[in-house]
Amino acid sequence: MTQNGKLSWKRKDLLGLRDLSAEEIELILDTAKSFSEVSQREVKKVPVMRGKTVVNLFLEPSTRTRVSFELAEKRLSADTISMASGGSSMTKGESLWDTIANIEALKVDIIVMRHGSSGAPHRVSNYTKCGIVNAGDGINEHPTQGLLDMFTLREIKGKIKGLKVVFVGDILHSRVARSNVWGLTKLGAEVVICGPKTLIPWGIEELGVKVIHDVKKAIDGADAVTLLRIQMERQNETLFPSIREYASTFGMNTELFKCAKPDAILMHPGPVNRGVEIESALADSPQSYILKQVTNGIAVRMAVLYLLSGALKNEK
Amino acid sequence: MKNKLNGQSVKNLIIRNAHIVDPANKIDEVMDIHIKSHRIVKWGKDLAAEEAEILDAKKLYLLPGLVDLHVHFREPGYEHKETIDTGAQAAIAGGFVACVTMPNTKPACDNAQVVKYQMERANVLNFNIFPSGTLTQGREGKKISEMAEMKAAGAVAVTDDGGWVVDSGVARRAYEYAATYGLPIMSHAEDHSISVNGVMNEGVVSSKLGLRGSPNAAEDIATARDIELVRLIKCQLHFQHVSTRGAVAMIRRAKAEGLPITAEATPHHIALTDEEFVKYDTFYKMSPPLRTEKDRQAIMAGLEDGTIDAIATDHAPHALEEKDRDIEVAPFGTIGLESAFGVIMTELFHGRKWKMEDIVRKMSLTPAEILKKTNFGRLKTGEQANFILVDAEKDWVFAEEDVHSRSLNSCFYGKKLKGKVLHTFVKGYQYAL
Numbered sequence: 001m002t003q004n005g006k007l008s009w010k011r012k013d014l015l016g017l018r019d020l021s022a023e024e025i026e027l028i029l030d031t032a033k034s035f036s037e038v039s040q041r042e043v044k045k046v047p048v049m050r051g052k053t054v055v056n057l058f059l060e061p062s063t064r065t066r067v068s069f070e071l072a073e074k075r076l077s078a079d080t081i082s083m084a085s086g087g088s089s090m091t092k093g094e095s096l097w098d099t100i101a102n103i104e105a106l107k108v109d110i111i112v113m114r115h116g117s118s119g120a121p122h123r124v125s126n127y128t129k130c131g132i133v134n135a136g137d138g139i140n141e142h143p144t145q146g147l148l149d150m151f152t153l154r155e156i157k158g159k160i161k162g163l164k165v166v167f168v169g170d171i172l173h174s175r176v177a178r179s180n181v182w183g184l185t186k187l188g189a190e191v192v193i194c195g196p197k198t199l200i201p202w203g204i205e206e207l208g209v210k211v212i213h214d215v216k217k218a219i220d221g222a223d224a225v226t227l228l229r230i231q232m233e234r235q236n237e238t239l240f241p242s243i244r245e246y247a248s249t250f251g252m253n254t255e256l257f258k259c260a261k262p263d264a265i266l267m268h269p270g271p272v273n274r275g276v277e278i279e280s281a282l283a284d285s286p287q288s289y290i291l292k293q294v295t296n297g298i299a300v301r302m303a304v305l306y307l308l309s310g311a312l313k314n315e316k
Numbered sequence: 317m318k319n320k321l322n323g324q325s326v327k328n329l330i331i332r333n334a335h336i337v338d339p340a341n342k343i344d345e346v347m348d349i350h351i352k353s354h355r356i357v358k359w360g361k362d363l364a365a366e367e368a369e370i371l372d373a374k375k376l377y378l379l380p381g382l383v384d385l386h387v388h389f390r391e392p393g394y395e396h397k398e399t400i401d402t403g404a405q406a407a408i409a410g411g412f413v414a415c416v417t418m419p420n421t422k423p424a425c426d427n428a429q430v431v432k433y434q435m436e437r438a439n440v441l442n443f444n445i446f447p448s449g450t451l452t453q454g455r456e457g458k459k460i461s462e463m464a465e466m467k468a469a470g471a472v473a474v475t476d477d478g479g480w481v482v483d484s485g486v487a488r489r490a491y492e493y494a495a496t497y498g499l500p501i502m503s504h505a506e507d508h509s510i511s512v513n514g515v516m517n518e519g520v521v522s523s524k525l526g527l528r529g530s531p532n533a534a535e536d537i538a539t540a541r542d543i544e545l546v547r548l549i550k551c552q553l554h555f556q557h558v559s560t561r562g563a564v565a566m567i568r569r570a571k572a573e574g575l576p577i578t579a580e581a582t583p584h585h586i587a588l589t590d591e592e593f594v595k596y597d598t599f600y601k602m603s604p605p606l607r608t609e610k611d612r613q614a615i616m617a618g619l620e621d622g623t624i625d626a627i628a629t630d631h632a633p634h635a636l637e638e639k640d641r642d643i644e645v646a647p648f649g650t651i652g653l654e655s656a657f658g659v660i661m662t663e664l665f666h667g668r669k670w671k672m673e674d675i676v677r678k679m680s681l682t683p684a685e686i687l688k689k690t691n692f693g694r695l696k697t698g699e700q701a702n703f704i705l706v707d708a709e710k711d712w713v714f715a716e717e718d719v720h721s722r723s724l725n726s727c728f729y730g731k732k733l734k735g736k737v738l739h740t741f742v743k744g745y746q747y748a749l
Contacts, residue, residue: 018524095640117642118526119596126595138644140526178526201523202531 009307013125013132016141017182025183028303029151035306036299038075049078052309055103056082058114058135059096064270064294065135065145069112072301078109078309096120097127104128110308113137131308139173145269146179148300150187152293153224156265161188166219166260168194168250169228169277172201172239176269177228181207194218195250198239215250222260226267227252227277243276253279257287265289319720321405323442323745326701328352330363334373334705337672338380340681340694344673349378351701354744358697373705379676380693381413381702381742382657383683385502385580386556386628388649389415389445392433393422398633398722400434403653404443406631406721408747410653411737413702414444414684414692415631416502418477419455426450426461428469435470442743444702446472446687448502451490455479460490467497472687473554475502478603478648480538482508488545495551500578500686502554505538505563506530506604515643517590517605525593527643532611535604536562543570546577554686555579557630559604561614568623578686580628581615583659584650584727588612592727598639599727602632603648616668619678626686627678629656633723651721655714655728657706661735665708672708701746705739712736 007027017025038046054073058066066082073080096115103111110131113121118138125132136142154160165184171177171193181204184191191209193200200211212218219225230246240246257266266278266288274280283290329351336343336359348363349356357365389403398406400417407415417434419425425434431447438445449466453459455476463474474494480503481487494501511530516522518529539555543566546553558564558579567579584602589609592600600606618624632649639646660679664670676693684693691699714728740747 095637096642097640115642117644119643122596123643138526139528175526202518202529203520203523206520207524 009311012308012311013121014143014304014308015122015125015132015134017143017146017179017186018141020186022186025147025150025186028147028300028307029154031303031307032147032151032296032299035302036296038302039295039298044075045077046075047077048306049073049076049309052078052109053107054078054080054110054112054305055108056080056112057099057103058082059085060114060116060136062114062136065114068294068297069135069301072298072305075298076302076305078305096124100124100128100130104130109312110305131312133304133308136175138175140175141179141182142175143179144297144301144304145176146183147304148293148297149180149226149267149269150183151296151300152267152289153265155296156289157223160184162190163223164190164192164221166192166194166222166225167228168215168218168225168252170199170231171195171204171228172199173231174228180226181209185209192218192222196240216256216259219257219260222264224265224267225252225257225260226269228269229271229273230276247276251277251279252282254282254285257282267293269293319718321408321720321747321749323742323747326351326354326741326744326746328365328368329371330365330368331371331373331378331705334376334378336378336695337676338695339673339676349695351741351744354700356695356697356699356701359695375707376738377672377706377708379672379704379706380680380695381704381740382411382679383687383692384412384415384629384631384653385554385626385683385686387415387417387631387653388420388633389417390421390633391437392430396635396722400437400445401441402720402722403631404438404441406651406653406719407443408740408742409720409749410655411657411704411706411740412653413740413742414446414689416446416448416472416687419448419450419475420477420479424450424455426453426455428462428465431466431469431471442745444692444743446470446689448473448475450474451476451481451494451501452486457481457483457486460493463494463497463499467499471499473500473502475504475556477502477504477556480504480506480508484541484545488548491545491549491551491553495549500552500554502556503538503542504556505535505542507534507538510534510537513644514605515601516593517607519590519608521590521593525596527593530605532560532562532607535560536566539563539566543567543575543577546570546575550576552576557582557585557604557628558615558618558624559585559607559611561611564614564618564623568618568621571623578625579618579623580626581619581624582628582630583652583656585612585615586619586627587659587663588727596643598641598643598646599650599725601643601646601648602630602650602727619664625678626683627656627660628683629653631721633721634725635723636725639725649725650727651719651723651725654719654721655726655731655733657737658712658714658733658735659728659731661708662733666734700744701741702743703741704737706735706737708735710734710736
């Protein structure tokens with residue numbers, strides 16, 4: 001994988017951070033750094049993906065991720081089309097495999113895929129020559145979100161190794177948390193998971209993270225705290241008694257956040273439920289980097305698309 | 317169907333030099349056997365018979381035909397997955413001469429008419445099917461099925477299979493009613509309120525893969541409840557596809573107390589673990605799910621100390637377009653009839669140095685005894701030839717092209733196997749494989 005001491009990207013797909021080495025993750029973050037400057041320019045465009053076609057196949061509702069990918073593609077000069085489940089022939093009963101085969105037949109280079117089923121992009125990637133970017137699969141992974149969180153962390157803190165990073169909320173159903181856990185542990189951060197037992201996946205400690213149920217103890221001395229949205233749509237699974245009790249036990253506020261380091265940063269993958277997992281004032285405080293994450297998302301996604309299209313070119 | 321097996325009617329045949337292993341008859345030696353007009357005449361050394369055809373079986377084992385306590389032949393109602401015809405073909409290809417069919421057909425096998433229909437279909441096809449009927453009407457877990465009539469029609473057991481009766485009050489009455497007619501209850505012990513939407517075993521692997529899991533407790537709780545009902549009722553109860561170390565331990569204890577309990581394990585729970593799921597391949601999605609290595613070891617210990625009496629396949633065919641759906645909604649199950657003998661020979665005969673007699677007990681004799689079918693699981697003079705000829709040393713790889721089942725959802729493709737059935741004799745018909 002290393003050429004002249006410099007790492008080169010070999011994968012046609014980005015399926016998850018579980019599969020990546022620390023070096024590969026760092027390559028993406030380094031590449032993203034050079035792309036982050038593009039969005040600051042007057043003319044926010046580079047020609048590196050001119051002539052490439054990208055399809056955004058979003059088979060589960062998404063606004064911010066889809067928009068972020070579309071902008072990343074346009075700023076790389078790729079030709080893009082976005083398909084959502086409502087407007088696709090999948091609602092007419094077409095199988096995912098047929099949809100992918102049809103997209104491939106249109107000579108598309110990369111498919112950015114959001115799917116409600118865990119492992120769907122992994123299964124599809126074996127059947128297509130197109131590069132696959134996982135934009136969130138079921139409750140499994142959301143690798144570009146994990147990468148942009150790490151990018152933000154590294155930008156503010158200058159490093160990742162040795163940082164204490166805490167995740168509070170619904171870890172069980174969070175693909176964002178899972179991608180972060182894989183990535184951060186590989187880069188040497190200390191990861192703490194916090195939430196009621198009902199929202200923590202079985203045996204998650206074996207992935208090298210610490211589980212602390214008391215939020216005050218969990219964020220003690222933290223460099224960064226990421227809050228995860230309580231998924232209102234999962235209320236019927238009796239995972240916690242009420243939003244009110246959740247907000248009073250795990251909700252983050254200015255006072256509580258003082259338990260973290262004075263220069264700790266607050267992150268959230270969105271969408272934010274103000275008054276539930278986060279107090280409104282804290283969300284808008286200078287320690288909150290929620291909007292910075294959104295901005296960085298574009299650079300990270302540009303880096304991923306750029307690296308993948310390079311690997312695809314080498315393959316031909 | 318790609319590979320149709322055609323049986324040759326056996327008129328007058330002597331099989332020479334076969335190593336016959338038949339624990340019921342206490343045979344474990346090289347002998348000849350004579351079959352005339354479909355029926356076994358006798359076995360012994362250096363048999364002579366005028367005008368008989370000769371089949372030299374030197375270096376081959378001759379075993380009583382395999383008996384499977386657990387298959388899904390899907391007819392009536394789901395003929396796109398399997399029919400009794402294609403199911404019987406798969407069975408014969410795997411060395412099975414008799415199968416207990418599960419009642420989750422459409423309509424469910426909850427009345428004598430469906431039982432009769434299935435048996436008649438098998439009869440026309442020269443195959444032995446022992447239908448099980450449902451415990452409750454429509455497998456809804458509410459009202460007891462017409463077990464007396466089903467038993468009279470030929471049903472050998474009652475079960476709601478995948479739909480374990482959650483309501484313990486209903487289960488108690490259904491088990492009591494079954495006991496009235498001496499029908500064994502087959503229990504797919506799974507508390508669905510715990511397994512809910514789990515697609516695989518709940519554990520470190522499911523957490524790594526971001527898939528919803530079903531914990532061992534779903535099976536353990538159901539097993540514990542059923543053991544207590546057996547203690548209360550003294551009904552004969554058979555645990556299907558035991559998959560957890562907890563269930564093995566509980567069944568061991570219950571049997572030591574003398575409760576009338578039997579149990580089976582499947583080749584896939586014997587050979588595979590939840591690690592197989594890493595490719596998100598729905599062919600590994602089954603119920604109960606593949607568990608951890610600890611559980612797999614407990615299953616083998618249970619087989620070896622007699623806690624688990626039998627090996628059954630839970631042959632569960634599904635069409636590719638059904639299995640190709642999202643992992644959360646794809647149906648549970650793997651086909652198993654055609655790979656079972658090779659997998660068991662590889663894992664247990666070669667892998668754990670089982671004796672051939674042990675294989676025969678787990679895959680033929682004990683299943684027949686559980687069903688009280690004394691013509692099976694052993695050789696019997698005057699009865700139809702139901703046995704197999706086996707090369708214990710043959711290396712082969714299980715491949716999609718070889719499948720006779722209508723469905724292709726196997727978890728064993730590409731697996732290197734040692735030990736293969738070469739001839740299956742069913743009802744006096746010989747199938748060369």
